[in-house]
Amino acid sequence: TQLLEQSPQFLSIQEGENLTVYCNSSSVFSSLQWYRQEPGEGPVLLVTVVTGGEVKKLKRLTFQFGDARKDSSLHITAAQPGDTGLYLCAGFRTGNQFYFGTGTSLTVIP
Amino acid sequence: NAGVTQTPKFQVLKTGQSMTLQCAQDMNHEYMSWYRQDPGMGLRLIHYSVGAGITDQGEVPNGYNVSRSTTEDFPLRLLSAAPSQTSVYFCASRRGGTSYEQYFGPGTRLTVT
Numbered sequence: 001t002q003l004l005e006q007s008p009q010f011l012s013i014q015e016g017e018n019l020t021v022y023c024n025s026s027s028v029f030s031s032l033q034w035y036r037q038e039p040g041e042g043p044v045l046l047v048t049v050v051t052g053g054e055v056k057k058l059k060r061l062t063f064q065f066g067d068a069r070k071d072s073s074l075h076i077t078a079a080q081p082g083d084t085g086l087y088l089c090a091g092f093r094t095g096n097q098f099y100f101g102t103g104t105s106l107t108v109i110p
Numbered sequence: 111n112a113g114v115t116q117t118p119k120f121q122v123l124k125t126g127q128s129m130t131l132q133c134a135q136d137m138n139h140e141y142m143s144w145y146r147q148d149p150g151m152g153l154r155l156i157h158y159s160v161g162a163g164i165t166d167q168g169e170v171p172n173g174y175n176v177s178r179s180t181t182e183d184f185p186l187r188l189l190s191a192a193p194s195q196t197s198v199y200f201c202a203s204r205r206g207g208t209s210y211e212q213y214f215g216p217g218t219r220l221t222v223t
Contacts, residue, residue, distance in 0.1 A: 002152065009150070031210050042114075042200050042214030043153070050210075088152055092210055096141065096160060097168060100152035 004101035029091035037086040114215035133201030140206035142184040146197040
């Protein structure tokens, strides 16, 4: 069983549309990260959120950490083809272990 | 500064064979980890190390061994390959302490027939 569940698993949208990806768990995490992965490459860190309720913005991407530190969301405004990729959330707990979500595959159609 | 490097990029093994996946980092990071990535399951932690000479098990350690004799290198050994170990393997490193930023290598795609 996965500690972190992401939804949706697949998302295909037109350029210019907005989207939200969710990362949910019943466990509490010290911090939560979002990565983007392109085919044939390793994941690349986008952001780390640490405080419950924290919101971080990275250009058109907005990341939020739930108040209870059990969930997170990634919102993309006006998606572009360059946003295409696999988005992964990862939660950090004591014991030096990161637990990754199941992943959301995003395709942005020009 | 190459970051995290992994070799080989691709590997095909027969059931029962053994092999070592290599991982090296040049950032003087304390922490290193091995993950496997399977469709629909994200990344799962196999083993990790918090410094030279110190290793520990992750979520899915069975069938794999690791050692950390230097800060730079963290090889992953498959003792007797099984088809269930067909996967993409990623090595990652981070500075340690309160630094959560992980840097990943490009991955090794392993097929066991």
